[in-house]
Amino acid sequence: xxxxxxxxxxxxxxxxxxxxxxxxxxxxxxxxxxxxxxxxxxxxxxxxxxxxxxxxxxxxxxxxxxxxxxxxxxxxxxxxxxxxxxxxxxxxxxxxxxxxxxxxxxxxxx
Amino acid sequence: xxxxxxxxxxxxxxxxxxxxxxxxxxxxxxxxxxxxxxxxxxxxxxxxxxxxxxxxxxxxxxxxxxxxxxxxxxxxxxxxxxxxxxxxxxxxxxxxxxxxxxxxxxxxxxxxxx
Numbered sequence: 001x002x003x004x005x006x007x008x009x010x011x012x013x014x015x016x017x018x019x020x021x022x023x024x025x026x027x028x029x030x031x032x033x034x035x036x037x038x039x040x041x042x043x044x045x046x047x048x049x050x051x052x053x054x055x056x057x058x059x060x061x062x063x064x065x066x067x068x069x070x071x072x073x074x075x076x077x078x079x080x081x082x083x084x085x086x087x088x089x090x091x092x093x094x095x096x097x098x099x100x101x102x103x104x105x106x107x108x109x110x
Numbered sequence: 111x112x113x114x115x116x117x118x119x120x121x122x123x124x125x126x127x128x129x130x131x132x133x134x135x136x137x138x139x140x141x142x143x144x145x146x147x148x149x150x151x152x153x154x155x156x157x158x159x160x161x162x163x164x165x166x167x168x169x170x171x172x173x174x175x176x177x178x179x180x181x182x183x184x185x186x187x188x189x190x191x192x193x194x195x196x197x198x199x200x201x202x203x204x205x206x207x208x209x210x211x212x213x214x215x216x217x218x219x220x221x222x223x224x
Contacts, residue, residue: 042200042215102152
């Protein structure tokens with residue numbers, strides 16, 4: 001199956017930008033996703049990018065996709081304490097199976 | 111409101127007991143999934159179902175069983191054969207055809223084996 005990797009922790013100060021990175025092994029996924037998980041809750045879709053795009057901007061969020069290097073990143077501008085959560089990159093494989101990274105825990109310090 | 115409901119939110123079990131986690135959705139989604147989440151390991155797929163009365167093993171199906179008798183329901187049984195069942199379990203659903211392919215998640219069930 002798909003191998004999706006992320007670093008486990010990121011700590012930033014409020015107002016700074018956060019960049020969360022993800023690398024993957026299989027590039028056949030049509031879409032690549034970023035999910036957010038609040039403590040003790042399920043995951044919610046944050047944003048996604050079509051595989052033939054290299055950038056997508058959505059308010060404070062910027063997704064960059066480098067297909068050659070199999071690298072996906074999520075940039076959060078003007079990070080707020082409410083952005084503290086675990087962020088997962090994910091991609092869809094065959095038969096609607098989804099593969100998730102290990103999650104990056106973002107800690108935003110006031 | 112449409113969504114996915116998991117119950118119970120917290121569950122304690124003695125070793126050797128089977129437990130069943132409930133997952134119900136009213137989104138009219140064809141596909142449903144069970145994931146296990148352990149700290150630092152992300153989500154691992156246990157079982158998934160694309161259609162009623164059909165389901166497939168995921169990456170870590172050993173010690174688990176599921177049924178899909180109704181479109182809206184996909185219960186997961188954690189059997190005594192599961193060697194390390196303490197974890198956070200997440201149920202999800204999606205439309206069968208890949209559109210944006212968004213997964214909708216429940217709030218999770220935390221199982222602790224005493």
